[in-house]
Amino acid sequence: MNLITGDLSFIPLGGSGEIGMNLNVYRCDGQLLAIDCGIGFGGNDNPEAEVMTPDPYWLATRRDQLVGLVITHAHEDHIGAVAHLWPQLRCPVYASPFAASVLRRKLAEANLAHEVPLHVMPLGGKLDLGPFALSFIRVTHSVPEPQSVAIRTRYGTVLHTGDWKLDPDPLIGQPADLEAFARLGEEGVLAMVCDSTNALVEGHSGSEAEVRRNLVPLLRPLKGRVAITCFATNVARVESIALAAKAVGRKVALFGRSLRNAEASARECGYLQNVGPFISEDEADDLPDNELLIICTGSQGEERSAMAKIAADTHPRISLGEGDTVIFSSRMIPGNEKAVLRMQDELARGGCKVMTADDHVVHVSGHACRDELRKLYSLVKPRFAVPVHGEWRHLQEHASLAREMGSTPVLVEDGDVLRLGPLAGNEAPDVVEGVPTGRLVVDGDRLLPLDGGVMSARRKMLFNGSVVASLAVDRSGRVLGAPQISAPGLFETTDQEPEQIAAELSRAITELPSNLKQEDDALRDAARAALRKALGRRMRKRPTVDVHLLRV
Ligand SMILES: [Zn+2]
Ligand SMILES: [Zn+2]
Numbered sequence: 342m343n344l345i346t347g348d349l350s351f352i353p354l355g356g357s358g359e360i361g362m363n364l365n366v367y368r369c370d371g372q373l374l375a376i377d378c379g380i381g382f383g384g385n386d387n388p389e390a391e392v393m394t395p396d397p398y399w400l401a402t403r404r405d406q407l408v409g410l411v412i413t414h415a416h417e418d419h420i421g422a423v424a425h426l427w428p429q430l431r432c433p434v435y436a437s438p439f440a441a442s443v444l445r446r447k448l449a450e451a452n453l454a455h456e457v458p459l460h461v462m463p464l465g466g467k468l469d470l471g472p473f474a475l476s477f478i479r480v481t482h483s484v485p486e487p488q489s490v491a492i493r494t495r496y497g498t499v500l501h502t503g504d505w506k507l508d509p510d511p512l513i514g515q516p517a518d519l520e521a522f523a524r525l526g527e528e529g530v531l532a533m534v535c536d537s538t539n540a541l542v543e544g545h546s547g548s549e550a551e552v553r554r555n556l557v558p559l560l561r562p563l564k565g566r567v568a569i570t571c572f573a574t575n576v577a578r579v580e581s582i583a584l585a586a587k588a589v590g591r592k593v594a595l596f597g598r599s600l601r602n603a604e605a606s607a608r609e610c611g612y613l614q615n616v617g618p619f620i621s622e623d624e625a626d627d628l629p630d631n632e633l634l635i636i637c638t639g640s641q642g643e644e645r646s647a648m649a650k651i652a653a654d655t656h657p658r659i660s661l662g663e664g665d666t667v668i669f670s671s672r673m674i675p676g677n678e679k680a681v682l683r684m685q686d687e688l689a690r691g692g693c694k695v696m697t698a699d700d701h702v703v704h705v706s707g708h709a710c711r712d713e714l715r716k717l718y719s720l721v722k723p724r725f726a727v728p729v730h731g732e733w734r735h736l737q738e739h740a741s742l743a744r745e746m747g748s749t750p751v752l753v754e755d756g757d758v759l760r761l762g763p764l765a766g767n768e769a770p771d772v773v774e775g776v777p778t779g780r781l782v783v784d785g786d787r788l789l790p791l792d793g794g795v796m797s798a799r800r801k802m803l804f805n806g807s808v809v810a811s812l813a814v815d816r817s818g819r820v821l822g823a824p825q826i827s828a829p830g831l832f833e834t835t836d837q838e839p840e841q842i843a844a845e846l847s848r849a850i851t852e853l854p855s856n857l858k859q860e861d862d863a864l865r866d867a868a869r870a871a872l873r874k875a876l877g878r879r880m881r882k883r884p885t886v887d888v889h890l891l892r893v
Pocket of ligand 2: 418419504885
């Protein structure tokens with residue numbers, strides 16, 4: 342079956358059946374459109390990986406058909422992989438002014454600023470890319486300028502919602518353009534590809550304005566230093582915190598590079614106008630405790646963030662302790678729970694009072710809860726519903742809600758090719774083929790497959806350690822001197838085991854048949870096996886093992 346031309350398909354390469362790493366592709370008559378290109382965190386599941394991206398292999402090998410990459414908003418799970426993956430895609434990129442500003446900084450850090458054709462799209466604008474006629478629709482979320490994308494094609498219209506909620510008072514920007522959604526619904530929508538993050542949560546996600554109202558009464562009675570951590574790009578939240586600080590007589594300092602970058606992007610786009618310049622990190626430390634409020638990065642327990650350093654008391658500029666307060670104005674992204682709780686625990690041990698959204702109104706979610714989902718379905722009335730941006734239980738709950746609202750849900754996961762058109766009469770969309778997907782680990786300057794050899798070895802080393810033996814032998818295979826064993830992460834430098842293992846290895850090789858000892862490969866294999874055996878016997882562990890053989 343050849344489906345390369347003459348179809349409309351939705352092909353998620355990341356972000357469906359998982360949280361994070363969004364990379365969505367639409368195919369129409371052989372042309373491809375990508376929406377969002379984000380990162381995910383290794384978290385509890387993949388401790389050997391800090392940051393991951395979707396594997397764009399399938400898309401990269403078809404980049405001559407790729408008409409562009411559209412960014413819905415400036416969150417890391419939608420924008421964070423552009424600088425890593427663009428060199429494989431090399432297509433024009435389209436983003437709102439704020440998202441473009443955030444992206445420009447990332448591209449500059451990757452030395453790509455002058456290579457990437459980055460086009461700034463006005464809010465609510467229109468864009469024709471090959472067979473895709475796009476119109477952007479204003480929504481609300483926890484970042485400035487989030488947009489849904491209506492994709493009109495000759496097979497029908499798909500609404501790609503991106504991340505959204507219906508905040509009646511978003512503080513920055515206007516409420517969602519419900520009239521545009523209603524008009525689209527009247528026009529007829531084939532499918533809605535929609536955010537599932539809060540599909541398990543009844544009711545409404547609330548408003549940024551509630552957080553703002555609650556901050557002043559929360560901060561007023563606090564003595565000592567106050568630190569608040571939130572997402573760097575939540576500009577409305579940063580503004581609320583700054584205004585509340587002013588109201589209670591505290592000056593604000595930003596700690597963390599991503600916060601300072603987001604502030605620069607926000608001011609560049611005309612936001613934060615009612616907030617004066619923040620004080621520097623140096624000035625912060627000189628202020629009396631009860632006149633200081635710091636906003637810092639690290640709400641997800643990220644290891645090198647300002648908050649992680651403060652919690653570990655290794656921050657070069659600032660320390661918190663007895664009588665100080667730390668407020669988590671954020672939620673934990675699934676997978677980061679361990680790191681966040683450990684950090685909160687460290688802060689409490691240092692004497693800080695820790696406040697979270699569990700017992701104070703210091704955060705509202707940026708994603709639609711069930712009442713908001715119902716509202717959008719009632720306006721857009723899509724024939725088919727494609728839940729994305731969630732794990733399976735979110736997708737499934739979203740699907741049943743969609744069914745209640747009169748849409749036919751279709752569940753997909755990364756790598757599925759969902760054929761949305763052309764459809765005959767009562768035909769429903771179907772997954773017609775699969776394409777290769779995967780995850781890449783950002784490892785320094787390289788991208789390595791998560792299931793490839795290097796990362797598998799890294800995973801094994803993390804738990805079992807690694808041992809290298811260096812071995813000099815003469816022509817006949819007689820061991821010269823004592824083999825050297827190095828095993829950082831397994832032995833202390835003072836341990837006796839490496840010497841004993843070296844002796845055991847020497848003995849084992851001496852006992853090998855002499856024809857085997859004259860062959861490098863065979864000798865190396867035998868040495869590895871002997872080493873593995875010695876380690877297993879002494880330590881009851883199976884580290885990765887290697888032997889360097891030097892024949893002299
Ligand atoms: Zn988002
Ligand atoms: Zn997202």
